[in-house]
Amino acid sequence: MSLLFLALKSLRNRWFSAFLCVLTIGLSSALLLAVEHIRASARSSFQSTVSGTDLIVGARTGAVPLMLYTVFHVGEATNNVSWASYQRYANLSSVSWTIPISLGDSYQGFRVVGTTDAMFQHYRFGAKRALEFKLGHAFSNTDAQAVVGSAVAEKLGLQLGAKLSVSHGLGNVGFIKHDHAQQTLVGVLAATGTPVDQSVFVNLAAIESMHEGFDGSARLSPAKPESNTARDAHEGHEAHEGHEAHDGDAHKPMEAKPPKAITAFFVGLKVRPMALALQRKINDDESEPLLAILPIATLQQLWQLVGVAEQALGLVSIAVVATGLLGMMMALIATLEQRRREMAILRSVGARGHQIFSLLLLESAALTLAGLALGAALITILLAIFADQLAGRYGLFLSANWLSARTLTGLGLIFSTSVILAIFPAAAAYRSALADGLSVKL
Amino acid sequence: MSAVAIHNLQFAWPTRPWTTGSQTSPAPTILKIANFTLADGEKLFLKGASGSGKSTLLQLIAGVLTPTAGEITVLGQAISRLSAGKRDQFRADHLGFVFQLFNLLGFLNVVDNVLLPCRFSKLRAQRALTQGASLTDAASQLLVALGLSNAVGLPNAVCAQAVSRLSVGQQQRVALARALIGAPGLIICDEPTSAIDVEHRERFMQLLLAQVEKSGAALLFVSHDPTLERYFDRTVHLADINQAAPFTEETAQDLAEANS
Secondary structure, three states: OHHHHHHHHHHHHOHHHHHHHHHHHHHHHHHHHHHHHHHHHHHHHHHOOOEOOOEEEEEOOOHHHHHHHHHHOOOOOOOOEEHHHHHHHHOOOOEEEEEEEEEEEEEOOEEEEEEOOHHHHHOEEOOOEEOOEEEEOOOOOOOOEEEEOHHHHHHHOOOOOOEEOOEEOOOOOOOEEOOOOOEEEEEEEOOOOOHHHHEEEEEHHHHHHHHHHHHOHHHHOOOOHHHHHHHHHHHOOOOOHHHOOOOOOOOOOHHHOOOOEEOEEEEEEOOOOHHHHHHHHHHOOOOOOEEEEOHHHHHHHHHHHHHHHHHHHHHHHHHHHHHHHHHHHHHHHHHHOOOHHHHHHHHHOOOOHHHHHHHHHHHHHHHHHHHHHHHHHHHHHHHHHHHHHHHHHHOOOOOOOOOOHHHHHHHHHHHHHHHHHOHHHHHHHHHHHHHHOOOOOO | OEEEEEEEEEEEOOOOOOOOOOOOOOOOEEEEEEEEEEEOOOEEEEEOOOOOOHHHHHHHHHOOOOOOEEEEEEOOEEHHHOOHHHHHHHHHHHEEEEOOOOOOOOOOEHHHHHOHHHHHOHHHHHHHHHHOOOHHHHHHHHHHHOOHHHHHOOHHHHHHOEHHHOOHHHHHHHHHHHHHOOOOOEEEEEOOOOOOOHHHHHHHHHHHHHHHHHHOOEEEEEEOOHHHHHHOOEEEEHHHHEOOOOOOHHHHHHHHHHHO
């Protein structure tokens, strides 16, 4: 108690150097906490990009590419899943729900996802959160309607009722505009922090019908001059099987015409442990080369690719903290020479060698604790100020609560490291105090 | 029982195995004292030139150093036989020091400086509580008795005063209050007046002797200033009792360097 009193009084007397030490440790520990919190949040938001889905099934490719184009909308499918195969699995008794998706179109640079209203019922992200509507409602499975993610609505300034002309292909300009098949915007989703925000959802049937429109354009669509060129261009995309021509009328009820193929589908099972068995069954399907992946496993695989940057960030922040602690140790060592008289006085009133040693340790511990408290305060304040902006701008959802086993371990490690480092100045003070005795000859 | 009793004391700086590059001769003996006694309640003036081993002798009595040979008994306790920790505790409990300069901790106020020994000795704290209603009160009473309240205002103002604002003479009186708090049995003063100007020296000596007398402690006062002899019961010349070879400033420095 007495030693703590002396340590604190002594620090107060050297308040400026103590303040700088606290500031250094505070800033560096705040950096460490921020990096760890952002890393953990990015990881969890990344890993919860899709949740509640037991299997994702697409044409045979790599697990990571399938995940990338179905969930992250990065890259393109090279092949499709036939409608028949989809139906066969969708109707299995063990399957609770499926969401078919058809990719390959874009609207003003945003990916268009052809799907059904099952998307809004069954798709889950984060902690099993369903998609919520900020405005409007889901599209019906029969009408030429669209739902857009929050970022799309915000960036393009879309209002409900807007007419969207979907382009074929993924460029911003689009190769072709399916102007003949405009989609009416009926819903805007709430922000999710996932690629859903960047997506335009339209009816699966609508996608089929607008591509049909090209082939029958001369007859069925309003005769527009560009539709012929559009058709020519469209015919160049042979790989895009899902969009292959169907005979028929675009203005007929769409559910009458099931698509020939889709890009992929999400599967939810009635009994979760069945996932592995079904995955094997799908992967062994001899009628069509398909690939089923477990989203969680593949997300982890993907994160490992990102992990190098994560580790680099972590290392940098650890180095910063180490610099802060070394700085504090140097500040303590630098004052020792001036403090030899102080130590001699303490010795004369009966302070033992180990008490001199403890005094220095206590000072270091007090400085570190104050620094850690400052760091914790800083990170809390910064989170309160910037969490919303980060969520809005980068889709990075940071919870206000940065406390976790890892951050607490980090704080504990900083503290114990500083106490361990303080052994050096403490031992130096101990030795010089014993050597000096009661009289210091400076 | 005597306050200090020394028998056949010898002291040489211990040679450390890792510093004896040239294993020529063992370190010279600095102190060799056959007999020295300071009686209970006695006020003794120990006279010696600088470098004569005064400080070393004080550190031996204080238990900061241990003798190479012989025995030192302080207040009936053979401190040379105690462990280092016990010696430190003994010093905290029973000894009060006033040094030449820089007695006080700059980061503590006057009262906290005075109460410093009570932080390391329960015994001193308990005894101080018999002197005043509280520790602060005990300290204030001592400060008033030493004439400090006149210099810096009311006792309350003294408590909060930063020691750096005091004159050297006032600082020495605060140091004296610290040495006296909790009534230790032996007060050791090492040239306490050499930094004080002559007019104030007289007053300091009077206060010192009056307070020591009041507490009943023995006083070991070390100085090279012969004009102070008159205040004391007895004077001892260190050169007379120290049978070791005369020691000069130069050899002290050589030794210090050899040992650093």
